[in-house]
Amino acid sequence: MSAHHPAVACKQSSYRTRAMAALGAGLLAIGSASCATGDGAAGVPAIRADAEQAVRISVQGGAADVLLFQPGTGSGPWPGVLVYTDLSGLRPAFAEIGRSLAREGYVVLIPNAFYRSASINGASTRGPLTPEQLRERSTTWTGAITDDAAKQDASTFVAFLDALPTVSKQAKVGVIGYNYGAPYAFHAATAMPDRIGAVAVLHPFRIATARPNSPHLAVAQSKAGYYVAIAQPDDEREPGDKEDLRKAFADARLASEVEVVPGPQGFAVSDDVGYRPALAQTTWAKLTALLRTNLR
Numbered sequence: 001m002s003a004h005h006p007a008v009a010c011k012q013s014s015y016r017t018r019a020m021a022a023l024g025a026g027l028l029a030i031g032s033a034s035c036a037t038g039d040g041a042a043g044v045p046a047i048r049a050d051a052e053q054a055v056r057i058s059v060q061g062g063a064a065d066v067l068l069f070q071p072g073t074g075s076g077p078w079p080g081v082l083v084y085t086d087l088s089g090l091r092p093a094f095a096e097i098g099r100s101l102a103r104e105g106y107v108v109l110i111p112n113a114f115y116r117s118a119s120i121n122g123a124s125t126r127g128p129l130t131p132e133q134l135r136e137r138s139t140t141w142t143g144a145i146t147d148d149a150a151k152q153d154a155s156t157f158v159a160f161l162d163a164l165p166t167v168s169k170q171a172k173v174g175v176i177g178y179n180y181g182a183p184y185a186f187h188a189a190t191a192m193p194d195r196i197g198a199v200a201v202l203h204p205f206r207i208a209t210a211r212p213n214s215p216h217l218a219v220a221q222s223k224a225g226y227y228v229a230i231a232q233p234d235d236e237r238e239p240g241d242k243e244d245l246r247k248a249f250a251d252a253r254l255a256s257e258v259e260v261v262p263g264p265q266g267f268a269v270s271d272d273v274g275y276r277p278a279l280a281q282t283t284w285a286k287l288t289a290l291l292r293t294n295l296r
Contacts, residue, residue: 060149068098077171079167177204203268
């Protein structure tokens with residue numbers, strides 16, 4: 001996954017027109033999204049014609065900015081994939097992840113899951129989070145998303161994908177979560193067991209806790225295949241998590257892989273100080289293999 005986020009020529013996408021017609025009032029277009037010519041130009045991410053869009057969709061109690069990606073070649077339909085970001089939110093590094101998945105043959109939706117607390121449209125590159133920012137986001141921002149709210153959000157995001165003519169309704173949907181986005185991926189699978197076919201989480205937080213509502217305790221409600229890549233420092237801090245996860249998947253008779261990756265938090269995100277390209281490639285290969293196996 002390259003960290004490069006290229007400038008592009010402005011062109012009105014025919015796909016964008018079809019998608020807006022299909023979604024009707026459920027989609028609120030960001031008018032300049034198809035005409036950005038560089039990173040953050042006009043306050044929105046760079047958009048590649050006929051493949052990328054920055055849009056805003058109606059969600060519980062408001063609207064959420066999302067980035068949407070489709071394969072640049074072929075006519076589809078393709079499986080859909082929903083991606084949840086880490087605490088730094090929607091930004092160009094995740095746009096690269098969306099492009100990479102689109103090149104693999106998926107229609108990809110990456111929302112600002114924290115829309116209840118902050119407006120994030122994906123244009124700005126991340127800076128290091130201060131301790132105060134980290135504390136606010138890991139408590140106030142995540143606290144605003146209850147389990148039920150996370151499930152309702154996921155259902156709305158998947159419904160958005162399913163309304164697109166380029167998304168296959170016969171294929172299952174995949175969900176990917178990074179860091180604090182991982183619980184939302186788990187919640188999506190339990191909210192829509194007949195629709196979600198694959199869940200992958202990388203350097204996850206809060207998926208195996210001592211709380212009675214820990215996401216791992218509910219996996220029996222899902223029918224997905226799972227891939228969990230735990231960062232080594234997290235395993236050293238909570239060595240029992242991997243076994244709790246493996247037991248939960250085994251008890252639910254779900255295909256799964258839980259592994260400890262010899263790298264720090266953020267090893268799979270290109271703008272993170274913990275980014276490790278070799279580890280990102282290795283886990284990416286497993287993630288895409290999971291999607292190929294479970295979504296086609």
